[in-house]
Amino acid sequence: MHRPRRTVLAAAVAALALSAVTPPARAAAPGGGEGHGHGKDRQLLRLIDAMTLEEKAAQLFVLQVYGKSADTTDPADVARNQKLYGLDNAAQLISRYQPGGIIYYSADPPNVTDPPQLAAFSNGIQRAAASTRLKIPATIATDQEGGIVARVQPPATQSPGSMALAAGRSTRDARTLARITGRELRAIGIDQDYAPDADVNVNPGNPVIGVRSFGSDPALVSRMVAAQVDGYRDGGVTGTVKHFPGHGDTTTDSHIGVPRVEHTREQWERVDLPPFKAAIARGADSIMTAHIIYPALDPSEDPSTLSKPILTGILRGELGYKGVIVTDALDMQGVRTKYGDDRVPVLALKAGVDVLLKPPSFDAAGNGLFRTQLNAVVNAVRGGELTEERIEESVYRILALKKKRGLFRDAFVDESKVGDLVGTPAHLAAAQRATDRTTTLVKNDAGLLPLAPGARKVLVAGWGVTTTRLLGEELTKRGATATVSESGVSPTPERVQQTVAAAQDQDLIVAVTNRAWDIKPSLPGEPHNGPGQMNLVKALVATGKPVVVVAARDAYDIAYFTEAQTYLATYSYTAEAVRSLGKVLFGELDPSGRLPVTIPAQGDPGQALYPFGHGLAYRR
Secondary structure, three states: OOOOOOOHHHHHHHHHHOOOOOOOOOOOOOOOOOOOOOOOOHHHHHHHHOOOHHHHHHHOEEEOOOOOOOOOOOHHHHHHHHHHHOOOOHHHHHHHHOOOEEEOOOOOOOOOOOHHHHHHHHHHHHHHHHOOOOOOOOEEEEOEEEOOEEOOOOOOOOOOOHHHHHHHOOHHHHHHHHHHHHHHHHHOOOOEEOOOEOOOOOOOOOOOOHHHOOOOOHHHHHHHHHHHHHHHHHOOOEEEEEEEOOOOOOOOOOOOOOOEOOOOHHHHHHHHHHHHHHHHHOOOOEEEEOOOEOOOOOOOOOOHHHOHHHHHHHHHHHOOOOOEEEOOOOOOHHHHOOOOOOOHHHHHHHHOOOEEEOOOOEOOOOOEOHHHHHHHHHHHHHOOOOOHHHHHHHHHHHHHHHHHOOOOOOOOOOHHHHHHHOOOHHHHHHHHHHHHOOOEEEEEOOOOOOOOOOOOEEEEEEOOHHHHHHHHHHHHHOOOEEEEEEOOOOOOHHHHHHHHHHOOOOOEEEEEEOOOOOOOOOOOOOOOOOOHHHHHHHHHHHOOOOEEEEEOOOHHHHHHOOOOOEEEEOOOOOHHHHHHHHHHHOOOOOOOOOOOOOEEEOOEEEEEEEOOOOOEOOOO
16 A cells, blocks of 8 residues: 655644643753754654654664564564564554664564565554554665675565675676665665675685675775765665774674674774775765774773764764764673673764664563663663753754655655566666676685586585575576585584585586585684584595585685686675576686785685685687
């Protein structure tokens, strides 16, 4: 259902002008620039003046919610929402608290079925918002970076991801795919994408960034980030540049621990800073913080999300950034370790944050923490730790961004047009063309590639149920008889033996890996792949059969089985990436991707096994 176009902001201000609960207007803050002052939108200022303190505080939060519709009655979803908020669904959550926004997830919570369902979900959220006293439309956000992080799957168009695009070196492709992603997200009611990733991945052992980064070279990352900032804006959504001040040289996943970056200030300025400067120069509307400790920037060792020297001193002060600052998710361990959950939102606001993303679900007693954190903000104002003017600064930025995205003009989408706007033939073709420029041939020592089409028996082994199946289909199209033997993320010795046995009567083996380098945890109990994939490749090579190894994620895997003579990197495992791989294997496409990172030797990060920019080709 599509609601007729109307100007929501004017209606909201007119309605609130008659409201008996309208509080008095606030005086301008000293200096004018950060409080109510000259040059600001008067309608927004009147709207803020009409809000209660609790309503202002609620606008700072972007929340998760269970369900696949705004008014879900599914018993499991209702039970989870009741535990989180004491309410049944998103519509009730918005009616009760009027939060600033909702974030969609594909797994936990599982909000996504397909684009038409999301369009209806988004319209339901906006109908609930339009029925409140304030009538402020909700920001609806998600993480659609492309590649390995994509909440909205096909039939939506899929980008190959940051590192893949960087391997193709085309800023035009980066901008085009950001624009396509933005247009398709906007068609289903999502107006903010937590992308692009501006981290410079100089640490091959980074457990959480990796291929989400555009690479290890600050200049390349800067160009690609700037292009995507433009592309998301072209597509009508707010891109969010992340993770400031830079998450590229960490060995701990901030979801489960507290990462540290030991760069000097000079190293930060040379390595981590350039992409963020480039994004700010392109007018980035939103920047996300990192839950990392960066002692050279803040000796207190507070996480950057809670650091006033980093967010106010550097980002606002030195870099002159005037847009919205959003936290990374507040349920991540990286921001919860040093302070209690009730202190985190207050400290983040004192540091300079505007948007508080995804509070932790529950405390130790099993109680939902959103109300705890909302009360903490309200009580900090009432107790004098925060001023109401400080809250209003952030509310103004949030409302101004909503207005910039056109949400006050019309927050609704036309559900009948989703099929005409999402996953169109033109969009899919553009994604395939861009992906075709990304596959990197790293090693071809035996001259095995390109393969000649025709009859041969091929074992497709290794990681990825869908990836190995799709690759088998690509080989079959070209005359091969493909046998698929998927062995999982961490094949056991028994599984390795079974795969080797299956290879004995094959003419060729294609082995797919995914972070085979991840052989041990960086923290006790941290998930890791173990040595199974490495052992599998070594065992397959030892059969004496010709083996093609394909890294479907991080390109670094080759350092752990250098005896493999043929090796390619695709940086992602989208269907488009597998199609491109099939073309490259058979010489229908000359591999043109170049490494956007240096692959170091195993155990010696200072020795380059394959340098940045390396990439073989058949015809050049």
